Amino acid sequence: MPRTPTGESVLARAVRVLAAFTADEPTLTVGEVARRSGLHVATASRLVAELVAHGLLERGPDRRVRVGVRLWELAARASPTVSLRDAAMPFLEDVHAVVGHHVQLGVLDGEDVLFLERLSARDAVVNFSRIAGRLALPTSSSGLVLLAHAPLDLQERVLARPLHPVSPAGFGSAAQLRTALAEVRRTQAAVLAGHQHPDATGVAVPVRDGRGEVVAALSVIVPNDGRGATLVPLLSATARGISRALRTPAA
Amino acid sequence: MPRTPTGESVLARAVRVLAAFTADEPTLTVGEVARRSGLHVATASRLVAELVAHGLLERGPDRRVRVGVRLWELAARASPTVSLRDAAMPFLEDVHAVVGHHVQLGVLDGEDVLFLERLSARDAVVNFSRIAGRLALPTSSSGLVLLAHAPLDLQERVLARPLHPVSPAGFGSAAQLRTALAEVRRTQAAVLAGHQHPDATGVAVPVRDGRGEVVAALSVIVPNDGRGATLVPLLSATARGISRALRTPAA
Numbered sequence: 376m377p378r379t380p381t382g383e384s385v386l387a388r389a390v391r392v393l394a395a396f397t398a399d400e401p402t403l404t405v406g407e408v409a410r411r412s413g414l415h416v417a418t419a420s421r422l423v424a425e426l427v428a429h430g431l432l433e434r435g436p437d438r439r440v441r442v443g444v445r446l447w448e449l450a451a452r453a454s455p456t457v458s459l460r461d462a463a464m465p466f467l468e469d470v471h472a473v474v475g476h477h478v479q480l481g482v483l484d485g486e487d488v489l490f491l492e493r494l495s496a497r498d499a500v501v502n503f504s505r506i507a508g509r510l511a512l513p514t515s516s517s518g519l520v521l522l523a524h525a526p527l528d529l530q531e532r533v534l535a536r537p538l539h540p541v542s543p544a545g546f547g548s549a550a551q552l553r554t555a556l557a558e559v560r561r562t563q564a565a566v567l568a569g570h571q572h573p574d575a576t577g578v579a580v581p582v583r584d585g586r587g588e589v590v591a592a593l594s595v596i597v598p599n600d601g602r603g604a605t606l607v608p609l610l611s612a613t614a615r616g617i618s619r620a621l622r623t624p625a626a
Numbered sequence: 627m628p629r630t631p632t633g634e635s636v637l638a639r640a641v642r643v644l645a646a647f648t649a650d651e652p653t654l655t656v657g658e659v660a661r662r663s664g665l666h667v668a669t670a671s672r673l674v675a676e677l678v679a680h681g682l683l684e685r686g687p688d689r690r691v692r693v694g695v696r697l698w699e700l701a702a703r704a705s706p707t708v709s710l711r712d713a714a715m716p717f718l719e720d721v722h723a724v725v726g727h728h729v730q731l732g733v734l735d736g737e738d739v740l741f742l743e744r745l746s747a748r749d750a751v752v753n754f755s756r757i758a759g760r761l762a763l764p765t766s767s768s769g770l771v772l773l774a775h776a777p778l779d780l781q782e783r784v785l786a787r788p789l790h791p792v793s794p795a796g797f798g799s800a801a802q803l804r805t806a807l808a809e810v811r812r813t814q815a816a817v818l819a820g821h822q823h824p825d826a827t828g829v830a831v832p833v834r835d836g837r838g839e840v841v842a843a844l845s846v847i848v849p850n851d852g853r854g855a856t857l858v859p860l861l862s863a864t865a866r867g868i869s870r871a872l873r874t875p876a877a
Contacts, residue, residue, distance in 0.1 A: 472719070472723060
């Protein structure tokens with residue numbers, strides 16, 4: 376690959392440019408792109424121009440830049456998660472129709488839960504997840520389910536590091552987290568009241584593929600009223616339906 | 627930008643590699659990537675390796691390559707269509723709960739309709755659209771709605787070219803298409819029976835933003851039983867709901 380004078384490849388720099396755009400700040404000036412990606416303005420400007428030429432970025436009438444529809448299309452049409460998401464979607468809709476609030480599907484990616492899908496109601500309780508957003512594994516019910524079924528070396532890595540609970544109810548010690556993970560494996564569900572926000576409870580269950588491997592977490596975020604655990608049977612039955620759909624793809 | 631000996635930039639080649647993956651063939655060998663992207667195998671191999679290193683592609687246990695979760699994340703989290711999709715989603719769910727079959731949201735991109743979202747039932751009628759998939763404007767109800775409200779130069783470009791109907795019921799002449807576009811503008815709906823497949827009817831209406839501009843098409847694909855037009859009032863009312871949600875984003 377051709378490399379720039381500093382030795383970093385063009386692709387590496389292009390990835391840094393794309394990573395500068397987030398859900399909170401989806402449009403940026405070229406100067407902001409340069410600052411966030413740690414590139415000289417001239418370099419960022421050239422890269423942005425080429426990414427725009429290929430449709431991977433788009434320039435608005437105000438000269439601000441954003442992710443292009445073409446990038447979304449390339450990523451979404453052959454996404455590795457599309458079959459999981461497609462299989463799960465009718466079931467997510469059913470849960471959403473019955474429970475309201477937020478229904479989510481998340482997968483393990485690195486040391487985070489990455490949310491593939493989220494259905495929300497307009498008057499739903501506070502929730503910090505988003506589609507294509509991430510949360511740290513020990514802070515969310517989905518993350519706890521995925522961590523409890525993750526390879527042991529990943530579990531030990533997470534347990535060995537300082538925990539950073541995001542609310543007073545969150546796990547502050549490895550011992551607490553270890554107990555919770557064992558409980559998730561025993562009950563096949565995680566119910567976390569107030570771990571992300573004092574007003575919300577997360578309830579998550581594992582989704583297994585045809586070989587019995589946990590491939591996702593199905594979760595709901597509901598008000599923190601002490602009744603979260605009553606939703607576990609509904610979620611568990613729904614997760615079985617998703618597993619069945621994964622084994623027998625629709626025509 | 628550093629350029630290869632043939633004058634094409636690394637980014638241009640990387641885009642050709644990414645474009646080789648489709649919904650029908652989401653996993654490819656390096657040889658297949660080379661063939662589809664028109665690159666030498668050695669060049670394709672180097673590019674694939676670097677894209678894998680950045681997580682934009684992933685290599686499976688069988689050495690086949692596919693789009694990486696990281697690419698999906700970069701594209702989806704700051705997608706320009708995320709606010710439209712988020713505003714529309716609760717309304718799509720409502721229509722889907724009532725009508726079943728397929729409910730879709732599509733936008734104009736170039737000279738195609740690009741589908742942002744599709745909710746389907748397992749026993750639904752045949753349908754060729756997909757999420758992040760495209761259909762030619764004159765062949766689908768969504769496309770017809772978008773074309774009817776597109777800039778005049780785009781309409782004339784499409785009308786000036788040979789039409790390629792995909793079923794016997796499709797528009798074969800510019801005169802037919804011109805009449806249909808006028809009818810869509812008059813009725814604010816497109817009902818196309820059997821244009822994509824003899825067994826299916828597409829029914830689409832425009833979705834407008836706060837300034838009254840058409841920004842999307844809301845559509846359903848239902849059996850071709852002559853009753854498609856009865857769904858227009860439901861779709862029109864739903865499109866108004868989406869427009870209202872676009873004007874007043876949720877907190």
